[in-house]
Amino acid sequence: MLRPGDGWAPRPGYTPKGQALGLATAQAERISYESSVSWIQPGAIAQSRRSDYARYGLTLLGGAGLLGVLWLIASQAGGALGLLLPTLLALIPLAVVLGSVIWVDRWEPEPFGLLLTAFLWGAGVSTVVSIVVNTTASALAYGATGDPFDAQSFSAVISAPVIEEATKGLGVLLIFLIWRRNFDGPVDGVVYAAVTAAGFAFAENILYFVRYQDTILLTFVLRGVASPFAHIMFTASTGLALGVSATMRSRQAWVWMTPLGLAGAIGMHAFWNGVVSSNPLSTYFFVEVPLFFGFVGLVVGLRAAERKTLRLRLLDYAGSGWFVPAEIDMLSTFSGRRLARTWANRLGPRQGQAMQDFQKAASELANLRRRAMQGHAEASFQQQERALLDRVVYARQVYQGRA
Numbered sequence: 001m002l003r004p005g006d007g008w009a010p011r012p013g014y015t016p017k018g019q020a021l022g023l024a025t026a027q028a029e030r031i032s033y034e035s036s037v038s039w040i041q042p043g044a045i046a047q048s049r050r051s052d053y054a055r056y057g058l059t060l061l062g063g064a065g066l067l068g069v070l071w072l073i074a075s076q077a078g079g080a081l082g083l084l085l086p087t088l089l090a091l092i093p094l095a096v097v098l099g100s101v102i103w104v105d106r107w108e109p110e111p112f113g114l115l116l117t118a119f120l121w122g123a124g125v126s127t128v129v130s131i132v133v134n135t136t137a138s139a140l141a142y143g144a145t146g147d148p149f150d151a152q153s154f155s156a157v158i159s160a161p162v163i164e165e166a167t168k169g170l171g172v173l174l175i176f177l178i179w180r181r182n183f184d185g186p187v188d189g190v191v192y193a194a195v196t197a198a199g200f201a202f203a204e205n206i207l208y209f210v211r212y213q214d215t216i217l218l219t220f221v222l223r224g225v226a227s228p229f230a231h232i233m234f235t236a237s238t239g240l241a242l243g244v245s246a247t248m249r250s251r252q253a254w255v256w257m258t259p260l261g262l263a264g265a266i267g268m269h270a271f272w273n274g275v276v277s278s279n280p281l282s283t284y285f286f287v288e289v290p291l292f293f294g295f296v297g298l299v300v301g302l303r304a305a306e307r308k309t310l311r312l313r314l315l316d317y318a319g320s321g322w323f324v325p326a327e328i329d330m331l332s333t334f335s336g337r338r339l340a341r342t343w344a345n346r347l348g349p350r351q352g353q354a355m356q357d358f359q360k361a362a363s364e365l366a367n368l369r370r371r372a373m374q375g376h377a378e379a380s381f382q383q384q385e386r387a388l389l390d391r392v393v394y395a396r397q398v399y400q401g402r403a
Helices: 025-029 033-037 042-077 080-104 112-145 148-178 186-211 213-225 230-247 253-278 280-318 325-331 334-347 349-373 381-399
Strands: none
Touching: 042 080, 042 112, 042 148, 042 186, 080 186, 080 213, 112 148, 112 186, 148 186, 148 230, 148 253, 186 213, 186 230, 186 280, 230 253, 230 280, 253 280, 280 325, 280 349, 325 334, 325 349, 334 349, 349 381
16 A cells, blocks of 8 residues: 555546655654644635635625524514424424534544534525525416315425525535535435434424414324424435445536436425325324334434545555554444543543544544545545644644643
8 A cells, every 4th residue: 555645646637746655653752733734725725715715705695594484484473472382392392403413423523613604504595595486386387277275285295395406506516516625425314304304394394383383283293203204304315425426436427416316305295295195094003113214224224334435545544654553442332432531531621622523533544545445535635644644643642632
């Protein structure tokens, strides 16, 4: 195996810059934390600022949309006080879903700012567009057929799946295109899709709880207890497709993978709405329960594959002397990471924080190398690798009491 930073070029057009990193223990120990940001160039700073502006803009747009939705629902509920119980009930399935997302995303947690953007996009932008389009589609269908049942069926089976999945999927796609470095694979795709869908389901649940106040407990059981993961499973199809495209050699793979994932999301959503309206009880036991367990199995399998990949990429660096076998074992298991953090926290808050940074930097390093081996190395690959190795070495020195 070629050593970290020695000019390994995983794809045509990649030109290594700078000198190779020394790997002898003494030379590695001289890496300083202060030098870990020395690779940042004005171009990288400008790109980071543009990404920040995009995140602020999308977050504000989603937040404004959510406020507009809540204002509309409050007007139907007779005032802000009428929102209290529906909102509290909607928070229960939201907490379950977000707790599950946190569990899935434990290896390398996604940035909170991006998760907030995804949530507000779903709760604000997707909800507003869906309300407007679905209401219009239902009115047009009623005008054409004169049958309210046909109009409602058209909205539920055709309009809602297409518009809702398209708007939620667009949010996930924007995150993929703008913050591609944070979108490492299928697990990340499922995470961003789940958070976006959770935001949409949260706003939609409030709307339904207000609309059906007379049967609010039954509505809560049907939506919040029996099917809290429905929207998450639908939109996960789009996120999964984008995540798979991130691992493919072609950087344009998302162009054909996104429509495939979106088609799956729309198909599942349409099938769900159509079958539920006809026979909700049998649908729950024979459709949703198997679908849910299949979804859980898929996510567990993706996490296991991610853990295996992380271990393999860290072993690449262990072979060059950057990690010892015990560290690889610790970094590639949740129990090992937890025990290591507990041990470091007993030494003091500084050591505990250093252990967290050590684990985070190691995960980022493994993902950086994985992307490069898949053909997605950036021109700054060497510099990014050097910065992460700096963080690993310095964090180790801190929690070992040598810095």
